[in-house]
Amino acid sequence: MQAPDRPSALPAGGAPAKGAVRLRGLAKTYPGERGHAPTVAVKGVDLEIEPGEFMVLVGPSGCGKSTTLRMVAGLEEPSAGSIEIGGRDVVGLEPKERGIAMVFQNYALYPHMSVFNNLAFGLKLAKRKSEEIRETVTRTAGVLGLEAVLHRKPNALSGGQRQRVALGRAIVRDPAVFLFDEPLSNLDAKMRVQMRAEISQLHARLRSTMIYVTHDQVEAMTMGDRICVMNEGAIMQVADPLTLYREPANVFVAGFIGSPPMNLVSGTIQGRAAALHFVGGQGPEPLDIPLEGTLAEIARGHQGRPAVLGIRPEHLVLTPAGACHLLPPMTVELAEPTGAESILYLRGAWGGLSARIAGDRLHKTGDNVSLHLPLDRIHLFDAETGLAIGRTSAGRAPD
């Protein structure tokens, strides 16, 4: 893309509070129709987004992330709570008065208008001078590489071009906050990677606040300054991508971030011979893993209580390094070699695991594999509340 040639989105000098977004107790309940119980889509979301921040809302479908975004946009009326954009309460304001622009999943271009008119529509409605409109549209089209197709109709464009027009339509509004509602989900894999990079570059250049909704954790991890993981209408954790990966606050985040997801084994914390053990899995020969160091300290208060042990597939190793626990031999149920690494789905007498190991050996279904579990990579969660008890990997320097 070309070098930035537009006025900064930040006001000169003063604090760039323009793009700060603050949600307080934001909730949305849809009334039940014909005797059905009302649906709670979002239950009391508190979220502070810094000016210029790229905040990703991620979660499974139906978790309320899109509804939250639509309430910020002004397309849905919140049932409770407040939304502040740039320090101003915007609840009850029309979308156009909120200083936002939105990019939709299906592009939502106006099919009967040329690309130029699609970009110019908002400016025309705002009664800008035609000279100014032409200049703004041409400049934006130049930034996005759309000059050659300005006269075309949307249905004569490729998916990537349509997405760029949708982006351009947001850019010409010069908003304080960009809102993205799963904008890349209709693109093919290759185009998605490219547009992902373009949106990140756009953010780096404009330095506007961006709120980005996606169900794709790769998009969330690669694009977000911070990520807000949502489930069932509530925020599970808000953190930067690495913290989210290293220190999941609860079982849900642990299982949602990472691919394949973290292995989670249910069991109890038991004290034996002056040491704490995690005992879990099914069958006569349960998994028995000693807890060491700080984790043992933290887990002491949970002795005798049900717990969930988490270990990431990529942390399981074939050859031990450091303090490891040798797991009982397991059978390969499915092997997925991807070249650099292989993903193994394993089953033992006590339960199943997935492991991501170096791809230098070809494993076949039915092979027996003995894996080592590094004791300094364990996450422990309270089985009742789902909250993290502690982890041994916390605070470790990145490898």
Next chain:
Amino acid sequence: MLLQLPAVGVLLFWMVVPLGLAVYFSLVRYSLLNPDLRGFAGFENYQYLWEDPSFLPAVINTIVLVGSVLAVTVGGGTAMAVLFERRFPGRNVAVLLAIAPFFVMPTVSALVWKNMILHPVYGVAARALSLVGLAPIDWLGGCPMLSLIMIVSWEWLPFAFLVLYTSLKSLDPEQREAARIDGAGGAQVFLHVILPHLRRAIGVVVLVETIFLLSIFAEIYTTTSGGPGHSTTNLAFLVYSLGLLQFDVGIGSAGGILAVILANIVAFFLVRMLATSLKQGA
């Protein structure tokens, strides 16, 4: 190719034989009141038709009737579609009721209107007017064309509504939301998003309705019989009155041929218009 032949043959036969007969009758002297007068007439029948004092009024009436009903149904249908698209309790029942007039056959609906609504003595309209202290109006006698337009519009409004409502439902809601974010108010969303989206559906409604409205007959026959005078005689009714009231099959056939030509001209332009808009949309 060979297997299609029977179907094509039947269609051709179906179309060509009546058309050929009509052309033939329009070129001969063929009056049932004067059976002795036979033989080739050339364009005499067409000349008589042109000179008939009811011909020009019939053409004008046809245009007025088709144009007015189109305007009422497309305008009203669009308004109803936008209205019914909003959620309200009992919407499905309301839609069903709104469509219902389309299922009433033309003769029945014309009789209902004539005897139960527009009748100056028993009619609902007369009763309503007298309730507010106004004198009842003899609708079919005083303003026959307006009455006819009301009846036919009532019959065809459901069709326009149904087509436009269905089309409106296929509009991506994100487009409307995008327009709202771009700062468009309700009227601007309607003008710049909804109306362009409905353009094709409106084209279909205009095409289909025009073809049917050009040949409106039952409503006229049951209500005004083309009168008073020629005030509600359209081309279809004129053909009937020439052929089966004045028993001059020759002149009646000439009128029929003119109507066919007129309908084809209209259809030609409409189909072309529709085809271009379909191509743009594809």
